[in-house]
Amino acid sequence: MRYRIAVIGAGQITEGHLMAMNELQDRLKPVAIADIRIDRAEQLSETYGMIAYEDYREMVLREKPDIVVITLPHHLHMEAAIFCAEAGCHILLEKPMALNAKQCDDIMDAVRHNNVRLMVGHTQHFLAENMAAKKFIKNEAKRLGQLVMMNDTRHKAYYNTDRPAWFLDKQRAGGGILFNLGSHSIDRLMWLGNARIVKVRASISHYGPAGDVEGSGVVFLENESGVPSTIVQSGYGGVPRNELELIFTEAMMKVIPGKGVWLSRNGVYEQIPVPREDSPFVLQFRELLASIERECEPECSMDYSRDVIAVLEGIYRSHELKAEVNISTPMLSEELGHI
Structure with a gap:
């Protein structure tokens, strides 16, 4: 299966994720990117063949991606993760998971209630x-x-x-x-x-x-x-x-x-x-896909990330x-x- 994937946030780390998607194009198809600075979203969308949005909620509801990558400032992690989970999307969430353990608990509740998978990007x-x-x-x-x-x-x-x-x-x-x-x-x-x-x-x-x-x-x-x-x-x-x-x-x-x-x-x-390995971004996506397809927690699980x-x-x-x-x-x- 090839998964449709959208990205929230067009900051410094985003291109690493997009380059990894290109390496995994038989499994991942980037379809859209959203950023409140629409010029940044448009620049990356032109390079990687996606649709640019200013509002990530509009993007998720309209594009209905299978997976969303969240690369936002830390204080926005909880709101975006819960929204995407409630929209039925699997999630790769940049670390740290949230601002505090209570926010992590709220994310975990939404993910489990909506039967999706979430992996936190602990690249170590x-x-x-x-x-x-x-x-x-x-x-x-x-x-x-x-x-x-x-x-x-x-x-x-x-x-x-x-x-x-x-x-x-x-x-x-x-x-x-x-x-x-x-x-x-x-x-x-x-x-x-x-x-x-x-x-x-x-x-x-x-x-x-x-x-x-x-x-x-x-x-x-x-x-x-x-x-x-x-x-x-x-x-x-x-x-x-x-x-x-x-x-x-x-x-x-x-x-x-x-x-x-x-x-x-x-x-x-x-x-x-x-030993030589693929980039951490590629390995992260492979781990997330394995979690989705095997219906199991990824190595960087929600519980583990909450502990951090x-x-x-x-x-x-x-x-x-x-x-x-x-x-x-x-x-x-x-x-x-x-x-």
């Missing part, structure tokens, strides 16, 4: 280096020994002039570097650590030149297996860095997306082979309280819904 699962690390951890467990800690570091100039203004507005973005890039870090700690995060203790800073979101943070986390982790992120000036180090009882592993995977041997790191949001809420709450926050307590998730 589809990066070649992370996939190679995940496979090595599974297949070489005896060689690695027991996982004892993980350290995730991400430094990136967050206040660059080409970043859309909504990213620096907490009401629209949900938070700053930790909400946006930190969701990637939480995702890969949960995925490669194979366990939910249940405790966090965080300290964040607000020294950015614009907006009201945090520009850095240090987070201590513990998963349900008792394994501790750290997330260290800065959006101020400095040297870009994006790496995860996993420390086992018998070895250490370093993962740098786009560069490689290294394993310790005789006191030094040695690079290990990473719950951890993010816990990070901000921990900083506010200057105390450790227990993510696993259901009452806490309800309490955090207002943040």
